[in-house]
Amino acid sequence: MKTEDCAVVIGAGHGGSEMAVNLRDQGWIGRIVLVGNDARMPYHRPPLSKAYMTGEADAQGLLLRPEPAYERARVECRFGAHAKRIDRMRKMVSFSDGSELGYTKLVLATGGRPRMLDPSVLAHPCENVHVLNAMDDAEGIRRQLLPGARLVVIGAGYIGLEVAASAAQLGLAVTVIEACDRVLARVTAPEVSKFFEQVHREAGVDLRVGTAVERLELQGNRVTGVCTKDGTVLPADLVLVGIGQIPNVELAQAAGLAVDNGVLVDEFTVTSDPDIMAIGDCSNYPGALYQRRLRVASVPNALEQARTAAAFLCGKRKPHHSVPWFWSDQFDLKFKIVGLSQGYDALVIRGRPEDRSFAAFYLQGDRVLAADTVNRQPEFMLAKRLVGERIPVSPHLLADESVALKSLLSPTTSSISSRAGQPECRNSPSSNTVVLNMSWRRPSGNP
Secondary structure, eight states, rough: OOOTEEEEEESHHHHHHHHHHHHHTOOOOOEEEEEEEEOOOBBBBBBGHHHHHHHHSGGGGGSSOOOOOOOOTEEEEEEOOOOOEEETTEEEETTTTTTTTOSSEEEEEEOEEEEOTTTOOOSSTTEEOOOSHHHHHHHHHHTOTTTOOEEEEEOOOOHOOOOHHHHTTOOOOOEEESSSSTTTTTTTHHHHHHHHHHHHHTTTOOOESSSEEEEEEEEEEEEEEETTTSSEEEEEEEEEOOOOEEEEHHHHTTOOOSSSSSEEOOOOOHHHHHHHHGGGEEEEETTTTEEEEEEEOOOOHHHHHHHHHHHHHHHHOOOOOOOOOOEEEEEEEEEEEEEEEOOOOOOEEEEEGGGGEEEEEEEETTEEEEEEEEHHHHHHHHHHHHHTTOOOOOHHHOOOSSOOOGGGGGGGHOOOOSSSTTEEEOOOHHHOOOOOOOOOOOOOOOO
């Protein structure tokens, strides 16, 4: 490492901001340049659909770091700059204004962008059709969130449901359209989907699952109605599209880097070019815990990869093997998810969904693949260990709230299984899932 070395970080979101400052903390002595498309200082994005949308947070309160923090770390900030090309032979980044910047090491933290409606549904932008990715998007939506206005949300994933909840609290008439047969279908079990559907319906949200958008009715440059494939026309004053995310890989792809649902990296975030790294939503990394490659779009993943990359550039090899986790705030619910549930063969519910406080554990054999927790912070923290350390558990002990979850962190304790008091099981109506009957309780005197 030399004083003339220059590390350039493209992307000033959570991952890019953390990368730039942490790189200095890890001992990098050369230049550090943080480049971002957004002209604003780096800010928190998750609150855009929640606290910022409802007016509980302002732009200043969303800053990831105050400006002096970058100055203290001697990070040069170039915000509002658009990187257009990477010349790997010359080790130069070209920008849309014609300028160039040389690098010794380059970090791509380019994130992702919202998936748009098919052009057959919406051929051109409309002033009341929105996506949510940046503060400008959120401000455009907020201006139209007027009490009594009719909001149609297309897509019942995290973003769609969060905005629906925020809008309902502000007094709008909210309708959510989801092509799958339930909300959060790609990330949760049917039992958890059912809980969130009930919560939203009780709050006045009109949920329409199992239906897709056919076309939009237009009047000038505004959408006035959303037409579904079953022939229903939903009047709309504004529309939010929340149908997924596409990784921003065009810069990497044009530079000849290996790309496949994200920029391919190793466990140290290094791409197919040893002088270029990729972190956060744009990266596809080897997930050791699940023994497959993963692209995880979450703030915690971006932060952890940034720390791995910063350490690696300073000669410290700390592989990225963190357990993925996510969160979503809807109404009074703190919904936290740890791990990835694909491939589970049993589901254990701990607590009662009707109490708006429970945990759902996804098991494969006697291992916890993932857990969904609602208003259960202690169980979320313990679930991170159960997932990350692959601790074997006995499902009936996991379900029994009289058994402290912390005691299951010991492999010896958690694998104890008593023949007496085995829980009654029932088949889930939608899969091969087994849900433990929560009326069962372990007889007193059993270990």
